[in-house]
Amino acid sequence: MHLQVLRASPLTTVQDQGRFGMLQHGIAASGPMDRTAFMRCALALGAESSAGIEFTRAGMAFTLVGGRTRAAFDGGTFQLRHNGQECPWPAVLDLQSGDTVEITPGSVGNYGYVRLLAEIDVPLILGSRSTNSIAGLGGFGGRALAAGDLLPLINMDHVLKSAAKPALPDDGQPIRVLWGAHADLFPATVRDRFLATSFEISGRLDRMGVRLIDREAVFRDTGQLTLVSEAIVPGDVQILGDGTPIVLMRDHQPTGGYPRIATVIGADLDRFAQRRPGSTVRFTSVTPDRAHKAALSR
């Protein structure tokens, strides 16, 4: 059984939970940009397949070649057609050989997922099937998927008994952050303005990071500061030498020397990843204790 890619949005990649434990070797964990949506697919299938496909706003199209399987779709809001027939989003579909699935742009989000009641049979690289776009490893030959690619599938038999909680729509509430590794290097007035200002999501976003537009020039005078290279974690809000804020995402460079004022909490990073270019974002600071409670309540 195979999944044949008919069309793929830019940066459509194979992802599993992530490649953890490799930071010392220079490899970030990768994994889904919206882990919650990725997990909802597994719950909707009643199975925890390890890898799925992450696509971006233009969606993708594929056909199933040989065999039969079930597929779950979630993340953002996309248009979905099964053999030409319109389906709701999110959805679970039973697919047979020759069936075609067409995913086209919808109203919400940057990332969508399809997971199958089958394993995508790409090799485990350093313990994971996730594609790392910065190191060019994992997934399908270390690269984004393209039309014509044929992904081998293996049927799965593990079935879990759980149900997917429906996704909560993004209520537009501020994104919660902890003060970052270098927050103390920013004057108190800049820290205050960082929390009081709306930033705009720019069109320069990918799996490595999301650049923000700082219209109020909060970071204009923070100047160039090169620090000794230190660990980066997903969600770090880094200020480049020209004052551009950039939120580092799942395929972040493992270490960096630009100052980081804050870190988006794990419970809010998925929601942030789905914010589209042109939308605004505000940040609010919480304590580590509050962040842990938010993580547990998801």
Added chain:
Amino acid sequence: MLDNRAFPSPALPLLSPLGDSGLLVRFGASLSEDANRAAISFSDRLRATAVSGVEEVAGNLVSVLIRYDAQKTSYDALAGEVRLLLAGADKLEPASSCGVAVAVDFGGEGGPDLAEVAAILGLSQDDFIKRHNAVPLRVLATGFAPGFVYCGFHPESLRVSRRPTVRARVPAGTVLFAAGQTAITSTAIPTGWHVIGHTRFANFSISWDPPTQLRPGDLVRFRSEFV
């Protein structure tokens, strides 16, 4: 914005959260021999100690990131364990280090900045290479990119700053020079460092377990490939 923090130091490391599942231990605000040795020694000791909830230990030039599972431990509990481990530092043996020889083809197509670096330092290219290779260097840190190693330190007399511009891509095996250090790439990366040579030495393969061979603290002896 000025980075004028006297604190942290190797004797007085700073513990702080890095996101909601990371604890960063810093042994200095800038790169120094003492802070680097303290960071390497601490990450070795932490790896050798079973601390509940710790998922990953990643050492850097003067700091160590501890990734933890917030469902198994809390930031405060982990910080307490870290302080105990730091307090007992002198009772532990330093980890033994390995050595490796790295043959470099200096200059030429693979090292276009060699002449410029030698000129900045007022040396002939041959003299620069001789001094560069004179003593073994320590691996100061890994982790910037797959297999990438920072090696140091060269004496003050061999110190040059980075280039003003960034090269978008240098290949695997590039030997870089800046800031009193020599670095080796194992994948293609962008860099603002001077490109002084190329080596066939490879420090990364997805088929190895672990995927890199050099560890922080290991000794690297550079030599010229053609002598």
